[in-house]
Amino acid sequence: MINPLSTEIQVEPAQLADVEVMDRLEQEAFNTPWSRELLRGAIVNAEYIVRVLRLPGEGLLGFYIAHGVEERCNLDNLVVDLAFRNRGYGSLLIRDWIEQAERRGLARLTLQVNTANRDAQRLYEGLGFRATRLLVSYYPNGEDAYLMVREAPPDHSTLPGSPARPDTRKQKTRRSPSR
Numbered sequence: 001m002i003n004p005l006s007t008e009i010q011v012e013p014a015q016l017a018d019v020e021v022m023d024r025l026e027q028e029a030f031n032t033p034w035s036r037e038l039l040r041g042a043i044v045n046a047e048y049i050v051r052v053l054r055l056p057g058e059g060l061l062g063f064y065i066a067h068g069v070e071e072r073c074n075l076d077n078l079v080v081d082l083a084f085r086n087r088g089y090g091s092l093l094i095r096d097w098i099e100q101a102e103r104r105g106l107a108r109l110t111l112q113v114n115t116a117n118r119d120a121q122r123l124y125e126g127l128g129f130r131a132t133r134l135l136v137s138y139y140p141n142g143e144d145a146y147l148m149v150r151e152a153p154p155d156h157s158t159l160p161g162s163p164a165r166p167d168t169r170k171q172k173t174r175r176s177p178s179r
């Protein structure tokens with residue numbers, strides 16, 4: 001088992017050269033994956049946070065895409081390679097997102113998750129997110145999502161369990177049943 005806390009694991013800004021692998025992970029994870037064009041567009045757009053998780057010898061294992069709207073930051077996409085799930089990498093990516101958002105002064109974190117995607121919901125709940133609204137027919141196929149929200153704690157330095165656009169693209173970020 002790979003130690004998810006290994007210092008060799010890096011979460012860093014995505015490069016355009018990463019699009020090919022990101023596209024493969026999208027295709028494997030979702031029924032309605034983002035296109036390569038959308039992935040490229042997010043990488044070059046300064047309003048977006050696009051970061052990838054790399055492991056020496058394995059390459060790119062996962063990524064997330066988020067974007068800021070005023071004081072809010074929304075998670076638009078999160079994927080971990082199927083072969084590397086349940087090892088803590090999803091949690092690592094979400095913690096990185098929280099840190100990146102806080103650095104930008106974005107205190108309110110939001111995401112949408114399919115009501116059927118219990119795995120992802122458990123992960124988010126464990127990191128302090130709470131479902132605040134049911135988004136009826138959020139997905140193109142009519143399925144529902146929960147809006148989940150995490151307000152930054154008064155002391156921004158701690159995370160639960162840790163030791164220590166106007167949205168013009170809304171349609172494009174809607175998720176498939178698997179999300």
Ligand SMILES: CC(C)(COP(=O)(O)OP(=O)(O)OC[C@H]1O[C@@H](n2cnc3c(N)ncnc32)[C@H](O)[C@@H]1OP(=O)(O)O)[C@@H](O)C(=O)NCCC(=O)NCCS
Pocket residue numbers: 004029077078079080081084085086087088089090091092112113114117119120122123126178179
């Ligand atoms: C959702 C997703 C990103 C989670 O990624 P992940 O790497 O499997 O997430 P983690 O490993 O951090 O957490 C998953 C589970 O593994 C457990 N886990 C974490 N580290 C572990 C370890 N070292 N050993 C065993 N289990 C571990 C976690 O506790 C968690 O269990 P839970 O179900 O009790 O919460 C991944 O399932 C995925 O890509 N799904 C498809 C796309 C998707 O649904 N994206 C979310 C859209 S909203």
